[in-house]
Amino acid sequence: MTSSPCLRSSIALGLLLMMAAARVTEGQSVTITPDPIAFSVRSGEAASTPITVSNPTASPVNWRLVALDANNRPATLEGQLDAIVNSGDTLNGPLPLRFDFTGGDAGTTSLNGNPTGTTGILSQGNRLLTNLGGPLVYTNTTVAASTMLGPQGRYFTRKLPGLFVFGAETDGITWFEVAGSITYGNSKQSSTFRVLHNGRWWSAFVVNHVDYWKTINHLVLVDQEGLQQTLGSNTSQQQRITGLSGKRRIYQFLYITTSTAVQPQSVFESLASRFLGLLPEFGSRLTFTPTDGSSPASGGGGSTARFDASGLAVGTYLGTARAQSLAGSTLDSAPVTVNVTQPRIALPPPVEREMLPGQVTLTVELPMTSNLPEAQAWSAEAGSPTSWLVIETPSGTTPAPLRLRLDPAALAAGLYSSAVTIRSGPATYQIPVSLRIRELAVSKFVADPTRPLVYAINKNGLEEGTLLVFSTISRRILNAIPTGKEPTDCDVSEDGGKVWVINSKGPSLTAVSTSTWQVIETIPLTGFFSSRSRASTEPGAHVKCGKGSIVYYVDEQWGPRLRVFDTATRTLLQTFSAESGTSPDTSNNFGYGDIGLNPQRTKLFGWRQYGDGAGAGGSQILRFDIKADGTLEKFAKSASYSSTNFDRAPYDTPVIVSRDGSRLVVKDRVVDQNNLDFHPIIYPDEIYSITPGGEVALGATAIYGGEGGEILHNLAVASSVQTVLPDYSAMVFFNATTKSPGWLALPA
Incomplete structure (x- = not known):
């Protein structure tokens, strides 16, 4: 059945009349109330207020609410x-x-x-x-x-x-x-x-x-x-x-x-x-529910305005609430003023810490104080990831502190971030937590002679470095103590109460207490010269502890000077070249590459260095007697030697004396302490550490028999930064590839 043209026209006319009756107009004026819109809200909380979009016209109006900042910009x-x-x-x-x-x-x-x-x-x-x-x-x-x-x-x-x-x-x-x-x-x-x-x-x-x-x-x-x-x-x-x-x-x-x-x-x-x-962020904090609505003729439509003050500082924030047509034309605007007041809990600042790979856990205690007359209950939850961030106190009531535990055990070098969410009543806060794991750059290991500890110099280029304290039991870093710029060497004092660190850039000597692991003092060194270009890869200064308050150090000039220094009086007592026992010798002729003392602290040994590129090759073995007051006398030196493994370079070869004082090792050879030209054993390579009695010698790539110099073991990882523990149990070395310490068990 088909409809007649007349019928179809009547139906169409009826539909048009119905659409006209139901049409909702756009572009007409509405009024937002209240005007202005005002909020007062505590930081970390949200506040809401009802608003009305009134329509004074004879036709319904569709509208959309938009939040703008003080410059009328949306958060888009x-x-x-x-x-x-x-x-x-x-x-x-x-x-x-x-x-x-x-x-x-x-x-x-x-x-x-x-x-x-x-x-x-x-x-x-x-x-x-x-x-x-x-x-x-x-x-x-x-x-x-x-x-x-x-x-x-x-x-x-x-x-x-x-x-x-x-x-x-x-x-x-x-x-x-x-x-x-x-x-x-x-x-x-x-x-x-x-x-x-x-x-x-x-x-x-x-x-x-x-x-x-x-x-x-x-x-x-x-x-x-x-x-x-x-x-x-x-x-x-x-x-x-x-x-x-x-x-x-x-x-x-x-x-x-x-x-x-x-x-x-x-x-x-x-x-x-x-x-x-x-x-513009105001618009992301001011929201409307519903965003879109309709106001009937001579009537009003409702919405709820909500402002979220999470993370905002105390202050006044301004913006605009705009009602616009669905096509985008402005119907009305109302200014918005937000007064953000103090949070109910005075939050601590963000937690930012630096640690090192393998360092023992660090507990951070944060104060939690109420800004209101009454105490505030709170709960805490760690964000993801949580493997390195643990909440030790998951809840409490002010003023009970919040305690966090940071554990870098499984972390490689890098920046790690998380947050702790605090909830208290209607408030939600976040305390950002960041943990930067610094890359290890160990340039020196020194074993404590009486305690299960190993000290390490951790360099940071030419900037402030740290003295690391390793436990030989847990093999983790117990403490990391900032010392000064470009530390290069350290030694334990005669009484064991201090570790002295020499900082090459500055320069200075820093004393660290072995009971509190705090810096006791830092002494500027005026008697210290450097003629180097200051590249962090160049040879650094050296230090050894003498009797009482006496230390011996070597600076960084072209011909490094050996100096005798009293840390108690901060007095420079003597200055020597490698040419004679005359003091003070502040010239720039032959100097010292490294120094070492016998256990009785009655003799000082060294090897000669002049320059580190240009200058003069070859080396000599040097010796002083140490007087009762710590000053040096009776200078002696060997003939000049120059061979593949006994030369000025490498510059990091140490002077080593066995724990009982019976053996002196300089570069690739055992040296008779009374006759510096008699070398009963010559090893295949330079030696960087020995067992306490000198039974075994360790080079950068192999372990050698202490008497015959034969290769006992080829090292899987080459390293010249090493030491042997006093109990003979292990060799500790630094793996420059993985930037981590290694522990090689030594056979009984």
Whole structure:
């Protein structure tokens, strides 16, 4: 059956009339109440208030509520891009030595002219890729969607003078990469740090590429922790951030300087802080339920506004609540004022600690104090991962402290982050916890003669190093005591109450108590000279403890001087060259490579050194008698020797005297202490440690018989940093490949 044209027209007319009656208009005015909207909320808590969207018109109105910051920007990529576009020179202005490179406005690479203008600083550089594809196309003024960032991935780019900025909301990618080539890449260095902004930690990754004219710098910020950074060669711009998961925000910056001077990390920390402070966040904290609604004619629709003050500092925050049509036109706006007051519990600052691989657990006690008149109950829970972070006090009531335990036993060198969530009544707080595991760089082992301990010098280039205290029972680090810049040697005092450390850069002597493991004093050394270029790989100073308060040390000049120093009076008593017993000899002729004392501290031995590249090869064996007051007399020296294993180099060969004083070993040979030219045993290689009685000698690659010098055992790991325990049980050595100590059991 078919309908007639007249009937069909009547039906259509009826439908139109029904639609007209039910139509909800957009673009008409509504009124938000209250106006203004005000919140007072404690930091770490949330506050809500009902709002009404009133419609004075004769037709229903559909509306959508949007939260904006004080500059009317939403907390979206669009709002972020607008903030960057209108930032003036906030971001790029403070950048030192900024080079306003070309490119970065369109396409997929930033190509830049070098000082001669003949070729690019980068070759197909600054390409942005992920595990889902790439490179991404630069947008410069718009936000774009891209499945290369995940199913709901979105991003923008913006080129400012001398600064390229990329921002993205990712959805499930596992790695992000900056790719390209440095046309004249020469060297690079990298660093990582963290930025705390409004209660959230950001991971930051920096790479500084140096060519022959400029430095090309990357900074990547990610709102996720536990990530890794991998780099390409010196001519590769590759910087890959791995370990990403879930929905993340990622920002990348490209900044080039006008010189090859590498900027300090503080420059990039400042850039990260300025950028995060620029982003509109108010809209992510002010939410509405429901967001969309409808107000009938001459009526009102309701919603609930909620402000989340988690992680916010005390202060006043301003924004706007906007009602707009579904098409985006503004219907009404109301200012929002948020007064964030003190949290109910005065939270401790973020926990940031540095430890070393294998160090014993560290307990951190954090005060928990109520800001209210009454005590506050609280509970604590560790975030993931928790293998290295343990809550020792999972609950309590103020002022009972919160105790955490940090355990680096299973951790390799790197930065590890987590958080402790504190709940108290309606409040939720987070205390960020970060643990940086420093790479070991042991340059010296010294066994304690009477206790089950081994001391180690852990260098940090030319910066502050540490004295490590190892237990020979647990084989873990019991203590790590900062001493001074570039420590190079240590020795135990005659009474065993101190370990003296010599710091080559400064220079100074640091005394560490063996009962408290605290620094007792640090004595600046005015009688210390260095003619070296200060490369951290060059020979360092040496120290040995004499009787009472006397120490003997060797400095770092071309011909290192031997000095006698009274630590009690801080008096320099004598200065010697390796030429004679005349003091003071402050010339720069032949000096000392290392020194050692017999157990009675009545004789001092050494070997001759002059220069460490140029200078003079060969060496001699040197001897002094030690007087009752610790000063030296009766200088003697052997003939000059120069052979494959008895030469000035290697510079790290120690002077070794057996525990009973019967055996003296210098470089590759046993030396008669009374006749320095008589060498009853010559080993196949330089010797770095011996058993307490000298029965066995250990080189960097093998263990030798103490009497015949035959090879008893080839070492699986070559190491010149070593010692033998006083009980003969093990050789302790440093594995430079794995950056870890090794313990080789010695047969009975």
